[in-house]
Amino acid sequence: MNIAVCIKQTPDTETRIKLTEAKTVDESDINFILNPYDEFAVEEALKLREKFEGEVTVISLGPDRVNSAIRSALAMGADKAIRIKTDSNPTDPNVTAGALAAELKKGNYDLILLGKQAIDDDHAQIPALLGDKLGIPAVSVVVKLEVDGGKLTAEREIDGAHELIECSLPAVVGAQRGLNEPRYASLKGIMKAKKIPIEEVDAELSADQLQVVEFNYPPQKNPGKIIGDSADAVPELLRLLHEEAKVI
Amino acid sequence: MKILVYAEQREGQLRKIAFENIALAKQLGQPFEVAVIGAEIADLAGQLGRYGAEKVVFYKNDSLGNYSPDGYAKILAEAVTKQGADVLLLGATSTGKDLGPRTASILNAAMATDCTHVEVDGDDLKITRPMYAGKVMATIRLSSAVKVVTVRPNVYSAVEAPATAEVQEEAAAVDFTTIVKEIISGAKGKLDVTEADIIVSGGRGMKGPENWHLIEGLAELFGAATGASRAAVDAGWRPHDEQVGQTGKTVSPSLYVAVGISGAIQHLAGMSSSKYIVAINKDPDAPIFKLADYGIVADLFDVVPRMIEEMKA
Ligand SMILES: Cc1cc2nc3c(=O)[nH]c(=O)nc-3n(C[C@H](O)[C@H](O)[C@H](O)COP(=O)(O)OP(=O)(O)OC[C@H]3O[C@@H](n4cnc5c(N)ncnc54)[C@H](O)[C@@H]3O)c2cc1C
Numbered sequence: 156m157n158i159a160v161c162i163k164q165t166p167d168t169e170t171r172i173k174l175t176e177a178k179t180v181d182e183s184d185i186n187f188i189l190n191p192y193d194e195f196a197v198e199e200a201l202k203l204r205e206k207f208e209g210e211v212t213v214i215s216l217g218p219d220r221v222n223s224a225i226r227s228a229l230a231m232g233a234d235k236a237i238r239i240k241t242d243s244n245p246t247d248p249n250v251t252a253g254a255l256a257a258e259l260k261k262g263n264y265d266l267i268l269l270g271k272q273a274i275d276d277d278h279a280q281i282p283a284l285l286g287d288k289l290g291i292p293a294v295s296v297v298v299k300l301e302v303d304g305g306k307l308t309a310e311r312e313i314d315g316a317h318e319l320i321e322c323s324l325p326a327v328v329g330a331q332r333g334l335n336e337p338r339y340a341s342l343k344g345i346m347k348a349k350k351i352p353i354e355e356v357d358a359e360l361s362a363d364q365l366q367v368v369e370f371n372y373p374p375q376k377n378p379g380k381i382i383g384d385s386a387d388a389v390p391e392l393l394r395l396l397h398e399e400a401k402v403i
Numbered sequence: 404m405k406i407l408v409y410a411e412q413r414e415g416q417l418r419k420i421a422f423e424n425i426a427l428a429k430q431l432g433q434p435f436e437v438a439v440i441g442a443e444i445a446d447l448a449g450q451l452g453r454y455g456a457e458k459v460v461f462y463k464n465d466s467l468g469n470y471s472p473d474g475y476a477k478i479l480a481e482a483v484t485k486q487g488a489d490v491l492l493l494g495a496t497s498t499g500k501d502l503g504p505r506t507a508s509i510l511n512a513a514m515a516t517d518c519t520h521v522e523v524d525g526d527d528l529k530i531t532r533p534m535y536a537g538k539v540m541a542t543i544r545l546s547s548a549v550k551v552v553t554v555r556p557n558v559y560s561a562v563e564a565p566a567t568a569e570v571q572e573e574a575a576a577v578d579f580t581t582i583v584k585e586i587i588s589g590a591k592g593k594l595d596v597t598e599a600d601i602i603v604s605g606g607r608g609m610k611g612p613e614n615w616h617l618i619e620g621l622a623e624l625f626g627a628a629t630g631a632s633r634a635a636v637d638a639g640w641r642p643h644d645e646q647v648g649q650t651g652k653t654v655s656p657s658l659y660v661a662v663g664i665s666g667a668i669q670h671l672a673g674m675s676s677s678k679y680i681v682a683i684n685k686d687p688d689a690p691i692f693k694l695a696d697y698g699i700v701a702d703l704f705d706v707v708p709r710m711i712e713e714m715k716a
Pocket of ligand 1: 191606607609633646647648649650662663666668669670673684686701703704
């Protein structure tokens with residue numbers, strides 16, 4: 156099976172996002188990692204390769220720095236890597252999806268895996284956008300995946316329930332936590348990954364139609380009050396919730 | 404600027420976000436229509452009218468009772484074009500987040516996900532949406548001809564504003580490749596954290612799944628959904644769909660009760676926009692207290708049973 160995994164480099168989850176005076180995100184102190192949801196996608200691809208043989212190609216769009224996220228995926232065990240070169244990540248996910256789709260069309264992939272969303276811009280749009288742009292089924296927020304012959308069965312997490320979806324291959328699958336337990340890269344894997352060349356291709360980017368005008372910090376909450384240090388504070392808590400906050 | 408509100412239904416039931424988005428459309432002060440896709444939907448007009456819909460367009464297709472990503476998207480894209488809408492509003496629900504981008508892609512429209520504020524600014528929309536799991540808020544503009552916006556549930560309130568909805572029925576004949584075969588419900592009728600007005604969440608401090616009856620008992624009395632920290636999910640005490648946080652769900656209820664949760668940055672990211680936060684934790688230095696409106700520093704195994712007792716009284 157020929158599998159592509161689209162990955163993104165994101166700040167790690169511990170990062171406190173700092174804004175510049177121009178109200179943009181200050182990237183100088185950010186520790187970048189492989190987007191956590193993409194790890195599930197890489198893991199799933201490797202498991203499918205173990206079962207069906209074939210090749211796993213990692214594709215990422217972004218500036219030079221994203222090579223380290225690509226190396227992380229290679230160290231887990233991916234075979235090949237392509238970076239679509241850009242100066243920065245587009246603000247409009249539709250633009251990113253267009254460039255990824257153009258690259259994906261060149262490979263003859265049976266399955267395209269990726270995280271259900273990137274934890275930086277949180278758009279959660281790319282799986283569905285790729286499905287439309289490639290004219291193939293796309294199922295995202297997948298917690299269980301079975302591939303059998305030319306079709307797949309996926310369990311997709313929805314609000315308060317799961318949906319069972321069956322569709323034909325090729326298809327796009329967006330990974331959700333719960334799909335698998337991503338492996339740690341072995342030392343051997345890390346060494347091997349260093350020797351795999353990352354193919355670089357030029358980006359075909361359309362114009363962003365989504366612009367970020369500015370970033371702001373969320374409104375600061377007032378420091379709260381400690382009502383008490385024992386269960387005897389419960390009546391007062393309930394009174395405040397009822398009379399002051401008016402939420403119960 | 405004409406708005407089309409997509410009213411999401413599941414198994415013939417309208418989701419609350421449909422009414423919330425009608426309230427938003429009214430608040431924006433622009434002409435709007437409501438679109439519904441599905442099999443048995445004809446009797447939904449009354450409910451939509453009760454919340455202020457004056458025009459409802461039904462796209463009825465007996466084979467589209469369940470959600471079909473490509474099928475629904477084709478119909479909705481055509482609806483936007485045919486009704487001459489400039490803005491498409493959906494809920495940032497599981498379905499909305501899937502249907503929105505697919506529809507946007509067909510229309511070559513830009514889309515903003517999970518928006519918490521939308522306002523009209525001349526001929527344009529000014530949109531606010533959280534990024535980095537709510538660590539910062541981004542002000543967004545969409546410059547495409549059609550703009551697709553998914554709105555976070557629970558941010559705008561549904562408002563009853565009785566109107567008589569004029570109904571238009573449209574043929575919805577499409578071919579599609581993908582459809583939901585089956586909806587597997589976990590606990591029947593379980594309220595999801597993203598839709599709940601009140602959430603009671605438990606963390607590692609709960610010590611084990613055998614104590615969750617406390618969380619569930621309190622949630623029931625509050626009419627709340629139950630949530631969990633990642634520590635509780637990773638330990639296998641709770642299902643993943645209850646996880647709140649950066650790699651779980653982002654929620655904005657009126658009241659969030661954190662029980663035995665320390666308040667790690669990844670957890671706070673998912674719930675800091677709650678209107679009121681209550682923390683019950685025995686460690687006075689737990690970071691959750693920095694965010695909590697009301698805190699009790701004590702053993703949760705004393706506090707929660709007392710809350711249940713007082714609520715019942
Ligand atoms: C990539 C990544 C993503 C993550 N995403 C998420 C996410 O989405 N959501 C999330 O929640 N976490 C997430 N985390 C994990 C996060 O860093 C914390 O580990 C986690 O939130 C801790 O959960 P907790 O508060 O339940 O446990 P702890 O931090 O162990 O806190 C338990 C609390 O319970 C209190 N307690 C104990 N016993 C009692 C008692 N008897 N009475 C009262 N209080 C008591 C303690 O004082 C303590 O404050 C993520 C981490 C990483 C690395």
